[in-house]
Amino acid sequence: MKNLSLIMFCFLLLGNCAAAAAVSSNDLIAKAHIYDGRTIEFTGEVVGDVMIRGDFAWLNINDGAQAIGVWTNKQAAEKISYVGDYTHIGDTVKVAGQFHRACPQHGGDLDIHATEILISKQGHKVKHTVNNYKFAMTVILLLAIVAVSVWSPIKKPK
Amino acid sequence: MLLRPTNEDFKIIVHYIGRLIVGLGIILVVPLITALVFNEWDRALDFSISMLLAIFFGLLLQKIFPATRDLNWSQGLAVTSISWLVAMLLGAVPLMLSGHYASYLDACFDAMSGFATTGLTLIQNLDHVAHSVNMWRHLMMFLGGQGIVVIALTFLVKGTAGAYRMYVGEAREERILPNVIQTARFIWLISLVYLVIGTVILGLIGFFEGLPLVRSFLHGSWVFMAAFDTGGFAPQSQNILYYHSLPYELATMVFMILGTLNFGLQYVVWHGNFRELFKNIETRTLFSSITIISLMTTLCLLSTYPYLMANFRKGFYHIVSAHSGTGFMTIYAPQFANEWNLPALLMTIIAMGLGGSACSTAGGIKALRIGIFFKALLQDIKIIMSPGSAIVVQKFHHIKDIILEDRLVRSALIIFISYLATYLAGALVGVAYGYPLAEASFESVSAAANVGLSAGLTSPTMPAGLKITYIIEMWVGRLEFMSIFILFGLVFARLTGARGKSH
Numbered sequence: 001m002k003n004l005s006l007i008m009f010c011f012l013l014l015g016n017c018a019a020a021a022a023v024s025s026n027d028l029i030a031k032a033h034i035y036d037g038r039t040i041e042f043t044g045e046v047v048g049d050v051m052i053r054g055d056f057a058w059l060n061i062n063d064g065a066q067a068i069g070v071w072t073n074k075q076a077a078e079k080i081s082y083v084g085d086y087t088h089i090g091d092t093v094k095v096a097g098q099f100h101r102a103c104p105q106h107g108g109d110l111d112i113h114a115t116e117i118l119i120s121k122q123g124h125k126v127k128h129t130v131n132n133y134k135f136a137m138t139v140i141l142l143l144a145i146v147a148v149s150v151w152s153p154i155k156k157p158k
Numbered sequence: 159m160l161l162r163p164t165n166e167d168f169k170i171i172v173h174y175i176g177r178l179i180v181g182l183g184i185i186l187v188v189p190l191i192t193a194l195v196f197n198e199w200d201r202a203l204d205f206s207i208s209m210l211l212a213i214f215f216g217l218l219l220q221k222i223f224p225a226t227r228d229l230n231w232s233q234g235l236a237v238t239s240i241s242w243l244v245a246m247l248l249g250a251v252p253l254m255l256s257g258h259y260a261s262y263l264d265a266c267f268d269a270m271s272g273f274a275t276t277g278l279t280l281i282q283n284l285d286h287v288a289h290s291v292n293m294w295r296h297l298m299m300f301l302g303g304q305g306i307v308v309i310a311l312t313f314l315v316k317g318t319a320g321a322y323r324m325y326v327g328e329a330r331e332e333r334i335l336p337n338v339i340q341t342a343r344f345i346w347l348i349s350l351v352y353l354v355i356g357t358v359i360l361g362l363i364g365f366f367e368g369l370p371l372v373r374s375f376l377h378g379s380w381v382f383m384a385a386f387d388t389g390g391f392a393p394q395s396q397n398i399l400y401y402h403s404l405p406y407e408l409a410t411m412v413f414m415i416l417g418t419l420n421f422g423l424q425y426v427v428w429h430g431n432f433r434e435l436f437k438n439i440e441t442r443t444l445f446s447s448i449t450i451i452s453l454m455t456t457l458c459l460l461s462t463y464p465y466l467m468a469n470f471r472k473g474f475y476h477i478v479s480a481h482s483g484t485g486f487m488t489i490y491a492p493q494f495a496n497e498w499n500l501p502a503l504l505m506t507i508i509a510m511g512l513g514g515s516a517c518s519t520a521g522g523i524k525a526l527r528i529g530i531f532f533k534a535l536l537q538d539i540k541i542i543m544s545p546g547s548a549i550v551v552q553k554f555h556h557i558k559d560i561i562l563e564d565r566l567v568r569s570a571l572i573i574f575i576s577y578l579a580t581y582l583a584g585a586l587v588g589v590a591y592g593y594p595l596a597e598a599s600f601e602s603v604s605a606a607a608n609v610g611l612s613a614g615l616t617s618p619t620m621p622a623g624l625k626i627t628y629i630i631e632m633w634v635g636r637l638e639f640m641s642i643f644i645l646f647g648l649v650f651a652r653l654t655g656a657r658g659k660s661h
Contacts, residue, residue, distance in 0.1 A: 047285035051367055071402075108472045
């Protein structure tokens with residue numbers, strides 16, 4: 001009986017450790033039934049937009065594989081300085097919260113309701129440089145079009 | 159006896175392809191302007207190169223192969239089928255130059271998926287894509303939905319007979335107006351009016367749901383193009399799930415259904431005949447099918463989504479998305495395979511396979527053909543039950559009353575069988591590559607019916623052979639086989655046919 005109690009205690013301990021463990025988006029999606037309702041930790045870049053909805057907000061956080069929606073309070077969302085898009089790398093955030101396979105509050109969305117959001121790395125602007133080869137190619141093609149336009153092929157006499 | 163096509167036949171075909179390429183090049187000015195407006199200078203160069211390349215090749219082909227004659231049937235259909243491949247090759251150039259694709263094949267896959275309004279995608283890091291690239295991805299759907307040839311008919315082609323032959327090649331048999339060029343212009347008028355209305359509606363919803371003003375209207379126009387043209391691309395990697403918004407989902411559902419309605423029907427309704435919506439065999443078949451399949455899917459998904467709203471937003475939304483041939487998703491692709499049970503997956507496959515209306519932007523077998531089969535079945539039952547001397551005439555209503563003839567049933571049956579064969583062939587290739595039958599069937603039907611829902615197979619890491627298979631499925635599915643059969647027929651006749659004038 002003592003052994004059984006010890007085994008059960010170990011299982012509970014393991015369960016709690018797993019509940020707080022960091023999980024990837026691929027794992028959350030592939031094993032949604034396992035993580036459903038559990039407290040998880042998810043890290044990734046905030047992408048797209050911070051969508052404020054009343055006292056709350058939606059963030060979409062991409063860990064490099066998939067982006068997952070995070071429902072959080074407005075104050076936490078307003079701390080985000082950069083969101084990822086063509087000209088920015090978004091803030092990297094560590095989210096702790098409850099994972100839902102099919103959230104009853106949000107029409108069955110797979111999402112995370114955040115209890116804590118920590119900015120682990122601030123985002124920044126991205127500079128896209130112009131490729132000189134592409135510029136040269138554009139000029140060559142323009143000249144080629146002019147050449148084709150003025151060229152009239154010699155017709156063979158029938 | 160097959161007549162061997164002459165060199166002159168091929169010259170005419172190449173000449174008209176040249177014209178279409180120029181048209182495509184001119185259209186690239188739209189993403190180019192977008193790039194300039196948003197200071198995306200490197201992307202602006204990508205679009206300049208692509209545009210100039212298309213115009214250069216288009217002009218060169220027209221100069222080398224001058225044509226004075228109008229197109230005959232086989233030439234018109236061949237021009238259309240080849241033009242779609244050329245459009246894919248050229249449309250893929252700016253995608254490849256953007257740096258978001260692992261290979262040119264992947265860029266071609268997305269270009270064909272865009273033009274054929276499928277929505278399967280191999281793009282990488284979509285959340286960091288430039289506005290101009292997103293504009294081009296969605297514009298391809300808008301152009302492909304109306305038809306690449308329809309664009310050319312509107313601006314570039316003068317001869318109406320040859321124009322009609324190309325128009326038919328794009329799976330559009332209905333002449334809404336007496337003149338095919340007027341028909342093409344009407345299709346554009348409808349689409350542009352809806353584009354403005356749809357952009358405003360989605361833009362406002364997006365704005366009130368928390369998107370910044372400019373982005374809300376950009377997203378609004380892109381999502382509208384993908385919804386109305388039953389495409390399925392979206393500007394963010396989570397597709398429609400990104401917005402976490404019921405109003406957005408409801409609006410896109412309405413636009414998906416609008417896009418799946420026959421343009422001929424829309425013409426009649428635009429002119430005040432709303433009763434046609436309820437009398438038309440195609441709308442009756444389509445809405446009956448959507449209702450039945452949705453109800454069955456809802457029942458199948460009760461254990462997956464026990465809440466009514468969740469069941470509606472996941473079950474009903476994806477059936478409308480599948481049946482209309484759009485491919486918008488509010489779940490992740492692997493969730494289909496992991497969480498939806500087999501009957502629900504089967505319902506989705508059936509919805510995708512049946513498709514929307516003929517002469518619309520939707521793909522698949524089409525509701526009109528299914529309606530014709532039911533009418534033919536009804537006629538056969540009546541014949542059996544009637545006295546031997548009785549003549550049974552079966553009619554159906556599609557814009558006007560039409561007598562059901564064997565000819566109609568036969569042509570519908572040929573297309574039906576061709577679709578089934580394509581679905582099956584694609585599924586077998588998927589299985590041969592080691593994927594499970596359910597997922598391989600799901601993806602194959604999605605590609606051939608130009609839907610775009612994915613059970614997770616479509617990814618940059620899938621085998622090149624499977625990518626090519628899906629490209630072919632998207633191509634033949636969008637053009638509804640006939641123009642491609644003619645193209646192969648021309649090649650076959652060139653090799654084996656008797657000499658003579660085919661014009």
